[in-house]
Amino acid sequence: MKLSTRARYGTRVLLELALHWGEGPILLKDIAQKQQIPLPYLQHLIGPLVKTGIIKTTRGKRGGISLLKPPKEVVLGEVVQLLEGSIAPVKCVDNPETCPRSDLCVTRDIWEEVKKAIGTVLESVTLQELVERQRQKYGKND
Amino acid sequence: MKLSTRARYGTRVLLELALHWGEGPILLKDIAQKQQIPLPYLQHLIGPLVKTGIIKTTRGKRGGISLLKPPKEVVLGEVVQLLEGSIAPVKCVDNPETCPRSDLCVTRDIWEEVKKAIGTVLESVTLQELVERQRQKYGKND
DNA sequence: TGGTTTGTTGACCGTTTTAGTCAATAAAGG
DNA sequence: CCTTTATTGACTAAAACGGTCAACAAACCA
Numbered sequence: 001m002k003l004s005t006r007a008r009y010g011t012r013v014l015l016e017l018a019l020h021w022g023e024g025p026i027l028l029k030d031i032a033q034k035q036q037i038p039l040p041y042l043q044h045l046i047g048p049l050v051k052t053g054i055i056k057t058t059r060g061k062r063g064g065i066s067l068l069k070p071p072k073e074v075v076l077g078e079v080v081q082l083l084e085g086s087i088a089p090v091k092c093v094d095n096p097e098t099c100p101r102s103d104l105c106v107t108r109d110i111w112e113e114v115k116k117a118i119g120t121v122l123e124s125v126t127l128q129e130l131v132e133r134q135r136q137k138y139g140k141n142d
Numbered sequence: 143m144k145l146s147t148r149a150r151y152g153t154r155v156l157l158e159l160a161l162h163w164g165e166g167p168i169l170l171k172d173i174a175q176k177q178q179i180p181l182p183y184l185q186h187l188i189g190p191l192v193k194t195g196i197i198k199t200t201r202g203k204r205g206g207i208s209l210l211k212p213p214k215e216v217v218l219g220e221v222v223q224l225l226e227g228s229i230a231p232v233k234c235v236d237n238p239e240t241c242p243r244s245d246l247c248v249t250r251d252i253w254e255e256v257k258k259a260i261g262t263v264l265e266s267v268t269l270q271e272l273v274e275r276q277r278q279k280y281g282k283n284d
Numbered sequence: 285t286g287g288t289t290t291g292t293t294g295a296c297c298g299t300t301t302t303a304g305t306c307a308a309t310a311a312a313g314g
Numbered sequence: 315c316c317t318t319t320a321t322t323g324a325c326t327a328a329a330a331c332g333g334t335c336a337a338c339a340a341a342c343c344a
Contacts, residue, residue, distance in 0.1 A: 202312030
């Protein structure tokens with residue numbers, strides 16, 4: 001029932017980008033350092049984020065990565081979903097056909113409710129909200 | 143973000159016991175067959191359930207395992223918690239000291255909300271309710 | 285043009301976790 | 315004492331996971 005490091009790191013990366021929204025590309029190296037993520041690992045993390053159009057990358061001098069949408073429009077649900085593959089606590093919730101007992105299994109119904117509950121929380125949080133929460137904790141100082 | 147097989151099997155085992163509440167011990171072998179769980183695996187599953195007093199075991203002829211409390215009093219939360227170790231989606235929610243950034247990390251706050259949401263669902267379901275749901279799906283026929 | 289900066293990709297590795305098995309043991313019943 | 319049944323511990327195979335390395339590609343700059 002643990003979230004993968006991919007998803008945890010991924011949200012932190014996007015939070016970092018959201019904090020610097022509007023300031024142009026941020027270096028992977030800097031993100032790695034600020035968020036304490038191994039750089040080579042980070043390099044792989046961003047792949048899916050680019051592919052789905054959440055961030056864009058810029059190469060060469062003064063390059064880096066940056067958000068494609070304003071923080072207000074990026075919801076945590078899609079991010080976790082993307083990096084985690086699925087937020088369902090069991091396979092059969094997303095793919096009933098993987099278990100022959102799916103249609104009559106009452107425990108499956110519970111796992112489905114769990115998935116919904118998780119989804120509700122994650123759909124209700126945007127990067128913008130994370131930024132605001134962070135600013136409240138830290139004060140404006142980065 | 144997947145539930146372990148331990149937890150999935152475990153709830154099915156308890157459901158099976160709840161369905162036969164009041165009928166005396168049920169053979170591990172029968173449970174294994176009905177719920178399609180490998181018997182040797184099942185043998186290990188029950189260990190923690192016995193230890194925490196959710197079920198009791200009886201050896202020898204006409205032995206097996208049985209619930210210690212009525213199904214109404216067994217809540218899914220404690221079962222999953224027990225078999226899963228924890229329902230927190232990240233370590234730092236249960237043990238803030240495992241991450242130095244815990245007190246200032248806003249993503250951690252979100253994971254905490256996720257944990258609460260999962261907990262709320264699981265605390266709201268008892269074995270008795272699973273039994274009733276199952277009877278509704280199947281009719282009274284086992 | 286060529287070199288430097290930066291992201292991109294794919295192959296690879298070591299560890300841990302997980303699901304599952306096997307076999308030896310212990311208790312209860314008949 | 316023999317059979318039935320649960321208990322325990324050692325063990326294994328496979329997958330997942332976190333992480334690294336190195337070769338490559340694009341953008342920029344001089």
